[in-house]
Structures are given as C-alpha cells and as structure tokens.
Amino acid sequence: MRFQIDFIGSKGMVFSKNLGRWVRFRFVAPPEYPNAERLFPVLLMNDGQDFTPMNLETTLSNAYATRGIEPFVYVGLECNEDRIHEYGTASVADFKGRGGKAKDYSKFVMEEFIPFLREEFKVSKKGEDWVYCGMSLGGLSAFDIVYNNPESFGRVGVFSGSFWWRKKAYEKKDLADRSRIILDVIKKKTYSPHLKFWFQCGTEDEFADRNNNGVIDSIDDTLDVIKELEAKGYSSPGAIKYVEIKGGKHNLPTWGLVFPEFIEWAFKKSGRS
Template sequence: MQFQFDFISAKGRFVSKHLDRIVSFRFMAPANYWETDLKFPVLLMNDGQDFTAMKLEKTFSEAYTLNSIRPFVYIGLECNQNRMHEYGTASSADFKGRGGRALEYSRFVIEEFIPFLKKDFKVSSEGMDWVYCGMSLGGLSAFDIGFRHSDIFGKIGVFSGSFWWRKKAYAKKDVADRSRILLDVIKNAKKAPHLKFWLQTGTQDEKADRNNNGVIDSIDDTLDVIKELRAKGYSYPGDITYVEIKGGKHDLPTWGKVFPQFVLWAFGKA
C-alpha cells in the first residue's frame, strides 16, 4: 500500500521562558518538505488557533499547487486567555493597561521562537523570505513586531488591524489624534526600505465613527497608518497594498475569504 501526501500539517508545543507558558503552534508545509533541500519562506501568523475557522488548510493546500506561488511554510502561533495582554505594542501598554506583556511576547517571538524555527525546521535565514501577519489585535502585534524587527521580516500583513490602540482616551475634536500608539512607532523608527505592507479592512468592520467624518474608525485608522508610512517614505501604491472589502466584517469568514489574495501577494512570483 502506498500513500500520497498533498501537504504536511502538524501541531507543536514550545516552552517559552519570556511568557512563562507553553505556546502551541500549527505547522503546514508542501508535501515535498522532507525530500527537498530547499529552505522555505515562512508565513508566521498570530492567532493561529483560527486556522480551521478561516479554512486555511484549503487555502494553503491549493496555493501549493500553483506555479505562480513560491512554496512556503505556515506557522501559526496560538494565543491563550492572556491574548489581550500579550498582544499590543511593545513600547507601551494602552491607556487601560492592556498589552502589558506585549514586550515579553515580542521577545518570545524574536529571541526564542524564530531561532528555534531556524535551527529545527527547513526555513530560510533570509529576512526577505519572512512574512508576519495577524488579524485585529493580532494584526497590531504582527505589525509592531515586524516593523521594529525589519532585519528579520520582509513583509507585514494586517487584517482589520486594531490600529486604534492608544495611550490616552480619545478626546473629541482631537483632529490629529496622535494618541494612537502605532503612529509614533512608525514616526520614531528608521525606515527599512525593503519592507512591504498589506493592509485590509471591511466596510462593515464596525459602526463606530468617533470623529463623525462619515468613515468608520477601522478604515480611518488604517488610512492614517498608510499616511504615516507614506510620510516615512513608503510608496502607496507600491510598498503599501490596501484592500478594502465591500461588506467585509470584523470576523473570521471575511479574513479567510480574502486570505488567498494575501498569500498571492506574500509569495507570488514576480
């Protein structure tokens, strides 16, 4: 009897000293992973527990059959009940104290988990081959870590990012609204010319419109991140890709549906 594998998929567990907990993760790779000498590009994702709900096994297995997409491995980091504390911005917690362990999470990813992957898995050592993505608060975390560690990553993908994350409560008529933490993260960093960004929102991400300009906050915040990136010297369109889904919601089905488009952007052959 012979078996033919279409892909490889497995679950792993990693003991993190920085987080003082066991981190579960999902690994998925093309069927020839064991036979080839290739060092694969990597898609690292926060909120890896949503792998099944977003139907990513189908997305990746189909992507592996396309000549237009470079073979890659997927690694999804699962969160636990401390998600609201571990995700965020490493520079500071938000004004309610959320994200207080974001620095520890960043150190886990950069100092523990990625070195482990590079040692024990067939993954590329080239930063240009690494893509970091996430959804909602996990997207904010992926952006913050990827942007601050541009020597390790080449691309960043964010789905409905929690770019509203702020150091003080929103004040009405605050037009500049510089209390949003990520804007200063971008402003105060040195530009990494190679970085590319994929940002997605849905027109039904939410109903809130704090500044009453007729644009929901999720889209407003993402457009302001794009504005800040452009001020740093990144081109739009070009370095920055923005995808706005008409009728798209702040949910797993919306993100899962647009994910094949993101994979093509991340690993499509030029």
Template sequence: MKGNVFSFNLDRNVAFRLVAPPNYKESPTAFPVLLMNDGQDYVGLNLEKTLSEAYRDMKTIPFIFVGIEADKNRLYEYGTSISADFKGRGSRALQYSKFIIEEFVPFLCQEFKVSPPVQNWVYCGFSLGGLSAFDIAFNNSQFFGKIGVFSGSFWWRKKPYQKHDMKDRSRITLDMIKNAGQLAPIQYFFQCGTEEETDDRNNNGIIDVIDDTMDVINELQLKGYSYPGDIYYKEIEGGKHDLSTWSAVLPQFLKWAFRKG
C-alpha cells in the same frame, strides 16, 4: 504538525501548528515562512483548503506556515511593545515580541527546513493579532520582509479619545512609525471591511477601522514608503470583522506575499 515550545519570556508553553508543502522532505532547499498570530483560528479561517490551493499554485513560491496560538493572556501579550494602552492592555507585548524574536524564530531555524529570516519571512495577524504582527515585524525588519494586517487594531492608544482632537496622535502606532529609524525594506498588506463596525468617533463618515488603517498608511508614506507600491490596501465591500471575511481574502494575500518573480 502540532507542537509547543516553552517561552522563558512568557513563562509558559506556547502552542503552534506548522504546515509544510508536499515536497518538504525531499526538497534540497529551505522554505520561506509565514508566521501568523491567532493560530488557534486555523479551522475557522479554512486554512487547510487555502494552504493546499496555494501549494498547488505554480505562480506561488512554496512556503512553510506557522500559526502561533494565543491563550487567555491574548489581550496582554498582543499590542505594541513600546507601550501598553491606556487601560493596561498589551502590558506583556514586549515579552511576546521577545519570545518571537529571541526564542521562536531561532527554534524554527534550528528544527525545520526554513530559509534565513530576512526578506522572505512574512508575519500576519487579524484585529489585535494584526496590530501585534505589525509591531513585531516593523520593529524587527532584519527578520521580516512583509507584513499582513487584517482589520488591524490601530485604534490602540495612550489615552482615551478626546472629541475634536483632529490629529489624534494618542494612537500609539502613528508615533511608533514616525519615531522609527531609517527606512526598512518592508512591504505591507492591509485589509479592511466596510461593515466591520458603525463607530465613527470623528464624525467624518468613515468607520474607525478604515480611518485608523488609512492613517497608518499615510504615516508610512510620510516615512518614505510608496502607496501603491510598498503598500497594498484591500477594502472589502460588505466585509465584516470576522473569520469569514478574513478567510475570503487570505488567498489573495498569499499570492501577494509569495508570488514568484
């Protein structure tokens, strides 16, 4: 089904698409939830086929999919809630985070047969939507147990990159992880492609999207998360920064996110 909900935090209607398992109406129990940013890419990601196959997989726990659609404000609503980037992008990321936590999650809990938002809720996104999903779920671990980030925009920074800055701590996500409180019981799925770009700002022979993701993984390890273990990383040889690559890895992500046992 398609619907929309008015957000007081964003001062606009937010469109969404919800897909439930075939036994939704008859089921006496509630279902886990997968939230996805950039829900407008439902068709491009071939999600109808992917979700149908996941629902037929006896090794996968049935779940409810909710794709939240972005609009013209995407570049300002997605980002990191603690700070906009140095160009002012993501200036409404805090409001978007509040919409998800204060308005949308309660709305889903009230209107649909969903389980309590604790360990069995998953949040995912792609590119800038992946950065947003990571930011919201990481900082609201009382609602989410797993995070999926495909080609995440972890380059998001407080100031322009300076050559020979080997630590490069201007990337906002790194300090957000470092300064977080106690270790939250979250599991992480990261995906990158080897042909997403050619940029290599530090000239280390690794493209930036992979470099940035591995630095986030390293920061999570320093925080106490295990890799492998709490963290899963999938690198697609020849993978690009596009819907086709992300669509191809989504079935594996769903098996990871909702595996039985």
C-alpha cells in the same frame, strides 16, 4: 497505487521563558518539504488557533498546488487567555493597561521562536523571506513586531488591525489624534526600504465613527497608518497594498475569504522582488 499529498502538517508546543508558559503552534509545509534540500520562506501568523475557522487548510492546499506561488511554510502561533495582554505594542501598554506583556511576546517571537524554527525546520535564514500576519489585535502585534525588527522580516499583513490602540482616551477636539500608539511607533523608527505592507479592512468591520467624518474607525485608522508610512517614505501603491472588502466584517469568514489574495501578494514568484 497513485496518490497525492496536499500538504505536510504537525502541531506542537514550545516553552517560552519570556512568557512563562507553553505556546502551542501549527506547522504546515508543501508536499515536497520532506525531501527538499532547500530552505523555505515562512508565513508566521498570530491567532493560529483560527486555522480551521478561516479554512486555511484549503487555502494552503490550493496555494501549494499553484505554480505561480513560491513554496513556503506556514506557522500559526496560538494565543491563550492572556491575548489582550500579550498582543499590542511592545513599547507601551494602552491607556487601560492592556498589552502589558506585548514586550515579552515580542521577545518570545524574536529571541526564542524564530531561532527555534530555524534550528528545527527547513526555513530560510534570510529575514526578507519571512512574512508575519495577524487579524485585529493580532494584526497590530504582527505589525509592531515587524516594524521594530525589519532585519528579520520582509513583509507584514494586517487584517482589520486594531490601530485604535491608544495612550489616552479619545478626545473629540483632538483632531490630529496622535494618541494612537502605532503612529508614533512608525514615526520614530528608521525607514527600511525593503519592507512591504498589506492592509485589509471591511466596510462593515464596525459602525463606530468617533470623529463623525462618515468613515468607520477601522478604515480611518488604517488609512492614517498608511499616511504615516507614506510620510516615512514607503510608496503606495508599491510598498503598500490596501484592500477594502465591500460588506466585509470583523470576523474569521471575511479574513478567510481574502487570505488567498494575501498569500498571492506575499509569495507570488514574480512579485518577490
């Protein structure tokens, strides 16, 4: 009997000493994974509980069947009710105290989870083969972890990132708006020439326009992050990819629709230089 396997998948959980809880995760690999002697690049994703609403089963199956895509494994980390505290910027919580456990979450990823994956699964030992992504606040978290640990990653993808995360409430006369925490995170860190960045926004991510410049805050914040990266030395285009979806919303269907394009950017064979 002839048959075809689209992917290999499993779910599990690991206990984190840093977070003091069990963390659930989903592992998905291409059909050749069980018999492969090679190690695979990794796509790590925050908010892994959104796997089904984002239709990632179909997206990954299609990617694994595409010859131009480098075979990779997907690992989705699920959050819990502490999401607003575990995601954020590791250096400091926001002005409302949100993200107070972001440093613990970063330590979990770097000191516990990545070593666990490298010990238990056929995943690459090379940092440049690892891609981390996330949506909204999970995107801010992924960016912060990658940017502060460049030796462990090659690329990061941020979908409608919560780059508004700030040290103090917004003031209308603050034209530079440097209270957005991620801008100083970028400024203070040493340039890492191998890093590459993907940013996606939707023109209907939101309708707020705090500085009344005719551009919604989600896009404004993302473009300011790109400007900060350019000032640090990253090229755009080149090291930086920005995708703006007309009519795109701050929701799982929008992110799921653009995810195949992100995977092509992250794992296209000719593009992994």
